[in-house]
Amino acid sequence: xxxxxxxxxxxxxxxxLEANKSTGEQPMELFITxxxxxxxxxxxxxxxxxxxxxxxxxxxxxLGGLGMAFLLMINEKWExxxxxxxxxxxxxxxxxxxxxxxxxPLPILFNRRTREVYFDHDGDLYHAPWDGISAxxxxxxxxxxxxxxxxxxxLEIRMWKFEEPETALMVSLGPPFxxxxxxxxxxxxxxxxxxxxxxxxxxxxxxxxSDSFVKSQLAVRPKMSDSFKHTLAxxxxxxxxxxxxNYLGASDVAKxxxxxxxxxQDRIQELxxxxxxxxxxxxxxxxxxxxxxxxxPTTRLVDLECMRKASV
Numbered sequence: 001x002x003x004x005x006x007x008x009x010x011x012x013x014x015x016x017l018e019a020n021k022s023t024g025e026q027p028m029e030l031f032i033t034x035x036x037x038x039x040x041x042x043x044x045x046x047x048x049x050x051x052x053x054x055x056x057x058x059x060x061x062x063l064g065g066l067g068m069a070f071l072l073m074i075n076e077k078w079e080x081x082x083x084x085x086x087x088x089x090x091x092x093x094x095x096x097x098x099x100x101x102x103x104x105p106l107p108i109l110f111n112r113r114t115r116e117v118y119f120d121h122d123g124d125l126y127h128a129p130w131d132g133i134s135a136x137x138x139x140x141x142x143x144x145x146x147x148x149x150x151x152x153x154x155l156e157i158r159m160w161k162f163e164e165p166e167t168a169l170m171v172s173l174g175p176p177f178x179x180x181x182x183x184x185x186x187x188x189x190x191x192x193x194x195x196x197x198x199x200x201x202x203x204x205x206x207x208x209x210s211d212s213f214v215k216s217q218l219a220v221r222p223k224m225s226d227s228f229k230h231t232l233a234x235x236x237x238x239x240x241x242x243x244x245x246n247y248l249g250a251s252d253v254a255k256x257x258x259x260x261x262x263x264x265q266d267r268i269q270e271l272x273x274x275x276x277x278x279x280x281x282x283x284x285x286x287x288x289x290x291x292x293x294x295x296x297p298t299t300r301l302v303d304l305e306c307m308r309k310a311s312v
Contacts, residue, residue, distance in 0.1 A: 013181055014138040017155075017188045019130055019195070027193045027205050028186030029217040032174040034107050034277070036214060038199045040292055041112075041191065043173060045119065046105030052272030054095035059268040062092040092268075099272050104280040108171065110195055114291050116300045118284070119159050119171050125285055126159040126169065127301040130195050133157060135173070135188055139181035152176040155184040162287075162301055163308070190217070 017023055035042040065088030106120040115130040139153040154176035161167040173187070193205035200211045281289070287304070290296040 014136065015181065015185070017135040017137055017185065019133045019192060022192075022205070023185035023189055025182055025186040025189050026203055027190040027201065027213075027217070028183060029190050029220070030174055030179065030183060030187045031221045033218060033221075036194070036199070036218060039111065039113050039294060041110040041194050041198075042107035043110075044105075045108045045171075050269075051099055051104060051276050052269035055092065055099050055272040056265040056267075056269030058091040058095045059265060062088040065091065096272060100275045100279060102276070103283055104273075104276050106280060106283060108173065109288070109292070110191060111291055112195060112198060113294075113296070114298050114300050115195065116302070117157065117159065118288050118301075120284070121169065121171075125162040125288065125301075126171070127162055128157060128159040129300055129302050136170075137181055137184045137188065139184075140176075151178070151180060153179040153181045153184045155188060163305060165302075165305060 015023075032044045033041065034044050065085070109118040110130070111118065117128045117130060117133070119126045135155055135157045137153060137155050139151070142150045142152055155173045156170045157173065158168055159171050161169075173191075176184075189205055193201040197205060197207040200208045200214050202208045202210075202213050284292075287301060291298075
């Protein structure tokens with residue numbers, strides 16, 4: 001008889017990380033930065049990173065339908081052309097509307113101008129001042145009969161509900177799976193460097209007028225529509241190393257055939273995600289959106305709470 005898998009975890013080590021103290025690690029981005037701008041840093045706080053997938057697939061099918069409609073036009077089968085065009089449009093429009101009109105989970109925002117952090121939890125605004133903030137990093141191992149032992153590390157900060165400071169919660173800065181304590185310390189250094197020395201900094205976290213290091217960190221995050229470009233770069237290097245000899249394998253040929261075919265699907269998916277993200281920005285309350293603007297107020301939300309409490 002099969003028994004359900006049992007798993008447990010044990011904490012190996014933990015550390016308290018502070019806003020004004022270095023962890024000793026170099027800044028490292030862990031593939032969860034959604035936006036790195038001059039005024040704020042946005043971290044993905046939920047799932048839906050694959051938003052746009054159905055639209056991309058539908059768009060690819062729709063493009064195929066347009067090709068079929070073109071062939072029908074050449075063969076003068078006009079009665080079938082309109083049906084093909086309607087079906088092609090439906091394959092794209094239905095998932096496009098469904099994926100762009102549904103709001104994405106709002107990100108965790110680190111605001112450099114006001115030096116504070118924002119987070120949305122089930123429609124309630126939580127915040128924390130950056131100065132004096134600390135994070136808890138814990139490394140643990142998840143053990144199960146099927147997965148064996150998997151190393152993980154979490155990184156969390158405490159935040160308070162706006163206008164209800166007696167209500168607090170711990171907010172995770174990205175999923176812990178497959179990360180180490182050193183990686184989480186490096187990510188905290190990335191955030192620290194942005195808030196204290198940014199918006200651009202070098203590999204040591206020091207202020208830099210150049211954005212080259214930040215761009216190199218963000219470029220590591222895989223982008224589906226760039227896969228063919230990376231394949232061509234790899235093949236160019238392989239050709240150089242082979243010295244003119246045969247350097248193409250079966251997998252290389254398959255990539256050269258299929259990756260250009262998948263490019264429209266990947267680009268549509270990325271554009272759909274971008275549109276959904278832009279629409280979701282309007283879900284932030286006004287006290288947040290006005291503070292994300294270059295000319296917006298610089299008072300912190302905790303300052304507003306104090307002023308309102310003093311006026312009562």
